[in-house]
Amino acid sequence: EAFARHGRWDHVLDVWAAAAEADRITEDVSLLALRAAGRAKAYKRERGDMLRAVAAATERALGMRPGTWAQKHVKDLREAPGVERRLLMGWAPGTTRQHDFEAAVRAFGRAGAEGREASWEVLVDIVRGAGNGQRRARCQGEPVWDVDPLVEEGAARQRQEKERRNGTRWVRRAIEEAQRGGRPVEKKFALQAAFALRALKADQDTVEWVRTLTEGQVEGVLSPKFYLQGVFSARAIGDDGLIQEMIDIMTKAGHTYVDKEAKAKENDRRTKELDWRRVDFQNGNEEVMRWR
Incomplete structure (x- = not known):
């Protein structure tokens, strides 16, 4: 632990290797070794192999079936710096969020069965992973492009719509669970749910979600990004009254709305005006300058 606290990850692995040779492996040492395998400079290229080797040796030492120890601790390692769970678990690239979603759905089912x-x-993992195939890797609410029917086959468009519908349905279920019993909504969940709904082009649901939540119903203060999802969805719907309503809700919550698109156009207009004045001055056209 002292080596880990001081970032001496190579030494952590040396200690783990010595423990393995002496048949003295413990789960705590192995968990530190997983973090070390992901961060030790000496093993940077063999990171995936090292992660799996630590897990396999620990399973043998503890008499566990292959894959079970890593699966047992896969959630504990989510925030462990340097540990790529995808490499540890042998998941395909780009599937980590999908695996988290599937695990969350199973946990959701168990919670329901146990009352x-x-x-x-669990709820955050559900809304972050719902409709994952139709969302960007770092989802901030921006939808992916619609399938072009002139380029793709009709089945591709149908598949996209189906994935969006299924994803939206799971987000709705998570929201219903979040509001069950009248408990205050956790602010991270509130934001991730808004991102998910807008990314899946469930714009009316996004607007309703923003309408539903007030500061008194949330643990903590909602960020401006939460309210912006409502503004952007209202724009996608194309209702000026709805856009203004979302802006008013955002303003009432203590945030300032800045229309970046309108601001950019105004800056562009002013830049062009200054350019014209500069040309007028260079040409000696004082009459035009006074008129402007």
Whole structure:
């Protein structure tokens, strides 16, 4: 632990290797070794192999079936710096969020069967992963392009719509669970749900979600990004009254709305005006300058 605290990851792996040779492996040492395998400079190129080697050796030492120890701790390692769970678990590139979503759905089902509320962690994973195939890797609410029917086959468009509908349905279920029992909504969940709905082009749902939440119903203060999802969705709907309503809600929450597109146009107009004045001055056209 002292080596880990001081970032001496190579030494952490040396300690783990010595423990393995002496048949003294413990789960705590192995968890530190996983972090070390992801961050040790000496093993940078063999990171995936090292992660799997640590997991396999630990399973043998503890008498566990292959893959079970890593699966047991895969959630604990989410925030561990340097540990790529995809490499550890052998997942295909770009599928981590989908695996988190599937695990969250299973946990959601267990909570329902046991008659208890799903945790915020589970609900956040659901809204972050719902409709994952139709969302950007770093989803901030911006939808992916619609399938072009002139380029893609009709089946591709149908598949896109189906994935969006299924994703939206899961987000709605998570929102219903979040509001069950009248508990305050966790602000991270509120934002991720707004991102998900807008990314899946469920614009009316996004607007309703922004309408529903007030500061008193949320644990903490909602960020401006939450309210912006409502503004952007209202724009996508094309309703000026709805756009103004979303802006008013954002303003009432204490945030300032800046229309960046309108501001950019105004800056462009002013730049062109200054350019014209500069040309007038260079040409000695004082009459035009006074008129402007």
